[in-house]
Amino acid sequence: MLKTTLLFFATALCEIIGCFLPWLWLKRGATPLLLMPAALxxxxxxxxxxxxxxxxxxxxAAYGGVYVCTALIWLRVVDGVKLSLYDWLGAVVAMCGMLIIVAGWGRA
Structure with a gap:
């Protein structure tokens, strides 16, 4: 379960970085060279x-729960936005959903 969760977090980080870099280019006027690491x-x-x-x-479906949590951590760390109680509660609910789905792998 831990290995799967960590793999999901790494996956989410790659997705967020891959989307954030083009956003920087389009919205903030950063260099289009950011598209190369974004594609990677x-x-x-x-x-x-x-x-x-x-x-x-x-x-x-399971990845979606981890993505929600990772995106909120990104919001706090990269964007500097303070998370609300509702953000934290949503992250916990999303992670519980992921854990339930993963626990059922192989039982379906």
Whole structure:
């Protein structure tokens, strides 16, 4: 379970970086050279999703919970936005959903 969760966090980080870098270019006037590491991050994101042993739909559903939590951590660390109680509660609920789905892998 821990290995799967950590793999999901790495996957989410790649997805967020892959989307954040083009956002910097389009919204903040950063260099278009950011598109190269963005493409690499998104390719890594896709590859990481294939490392899970479950059916793709289950992987995507479980991954969604970790993505929510990772995005909120990104919001706090990178964007400097203080998280509310509702943010934290939503992250806990999303992570519980992920854990329930992953616990059922192999039982379906």
């Amino acid at each position: 991050a998104l390719a890594l994101f896709v590859w990481l999703l294939t490392l899970h042993p479950a059916a793709s739909g289950r992987v995507y």
